[in-house]
Amino acid sequence: MLRLGFDVDGVLADFRTAFHGLAISELGDKPQADIESNLSKADIERLWKAVASVPNWWADLPAYESDQIGRLYALSRRWRWEVFFMTSRPPSAGDAVQLQTQVWLEKHGFYLPSVMTAPALARGEIARGLRLDLVVDDHFVNCMEIVGASNSKVLNMARQAIDQDRRQQAESRGIGVVATLSETLDAAERLHEVLRTRHGRLLRLSDWFSPRREGEGPVLPHDPRRGRH
Numbered sequence: 001m002l003r004l005g006f007d008v009d010g011v012l013a014d015f016r017t018a019f020h021g022l023a024i025s026e027l028g029d030k031p032q033a034d035i036e037s038n039l040s041k042a043d044i045e046r047l048w049k050a051v052a053s054v055p056n057w058w059a060d061l062p063a064y065e066s067d068q069i070g071r072l073y074a075l076s077r078r079w080r081w082e083v084f085f086m087t088s089r090p091p092s093a094g095d096a097v098q099l100q101t102q103v104w105l106e107k108h109g110f111y112l113p114s115v116m117t118a119p120a121l122a123r124g125e126i127a128r129g130l131r132l133d134l135v136v137d138d139h140f141v142n143c144m145e146i147v148g149a150s151n152s153k154v155l156n157m158a159r160q161a162i163d164q165d166r167r168q169q170a171e172s173r174g175i176g177v178v179a180t181l182s183e184t185l186d187a188a189e190r191l192h193e194v195l196r197t198r199h200g201r202l203l204r205l206s207d208w209f210s211p212r213r214e215g216e217g218p219v220l221p222h223d224p225r226r227g228r229h
Contacts, residue, residue, distance in 0.1 A: 001080050002133045002192050005126065008087040008101060008115075010138030011157045012069060012108075012181065013061040019047065026050050048090065055094035059103050064159070068181040070109030075185060079192055084130060085115045086123065111223050124149025134191060136184055140166075143175050153191065155184055 009015035023039065026047055039047070051057050063069060076083050085105065089097045098115050105113040118126060123142050127135050128150035135146050138157040146154050155176045158166075162177070170177050178184045 001082065002188065002195070003082045003084075003131060004076075004188060005084045005086055005123075005130065005132045005135040005152070006072075007123075007135075007137040007139075007142070007157075008085055009061075009089065010159070011136050011184075012063060012085075013104065014064050015061060018057075018061045022047055022050060051092050052090065054092055056100050056103075057092040057094075058089055058097060058100040059095075059107075061104065063108050065181045066108045068185060069105065071185055072181070073110040075189065081188075081192070083110075083114065084126075084132070085113055086126060087115065087117055088119050089117065111225065127152040133195070134188060136178075140170065140175075143170070144173070147173055147175060155187060157181075157184065 006012060023043070027039075027043060072083065075081060085101065087097065087101055089101070091097055092100070094100065095103075098117050101115045101117075102113050105115070116126065123135065123137065124145045124147075126132075127146045132150070132152045134153045134155065135143075135150075136155045136157055137143050137146070138159070140156055143154045143156045146152055153174070153176075155178050156170050158177050158179055167177050176187060178187065
């Protein structure tokens with residue numbers, strides 16, 4: 001049984017698109033595609049103040065791969081995985097960040113999610129305390145912190161193209177690099193199979209990405225509160 005940890009923004013939720021849309025509405029046509037390099041510190045502070053004033057802003061973010069969030073739920077039910085979602089989102093108006101994130105995950109097919117709100121630099125402590133087998137994060141510095149503070153395996157979500165040096169830097173530290181949630185779940189399924197047939201945690205990175213066997217038995221992606229299949 002795997003214990004998995006998923007960062008939310010950048011891995012599941014498309015924060016960049018939502019923040020870019022907010023920048024256009026707040027600042028006019030000033031922002032370009034690359035938000036970080038085209039906004040001043042004052043602009044960014046203004047945008048975060050806008051986020052803080054919008055009721056339940058986090059509950060309306062678009063998803064990168066909504067169907068794959070449903071797939072994650074189905075796999076967790078099928079294989080009895082324990083899944084934890086982690087976020088360092090600042091508060092907005094309306095409900096607490098934790099509840100907004102739970103509502104968002106249910107909207108995209110993951111029912112009764114376990115959501116933890118904690119600073120990004122606490123990810124290693126969380127991974128160690130929860131004894132997570134695998135953690136997925138889009139920030140390389142977080143991945144490094146998790147590797148240094150725990151025994152968890154780590155996947156770095158790189159939705160934007162990265163150069164070969166960056167990939168080699170990650171893989172030399174045992175950090176896998178993935179570009180989609182679909183690829184991530186393929187690796188998680190493979191890791192699940194490998195851990196079922198091998199003792200210990202000293203696995204080669206290549207083992208995570210080897211072709212997986214077809215699933216066994218039916219998948220049950222239903223809403224447990226409604227008993228709906």
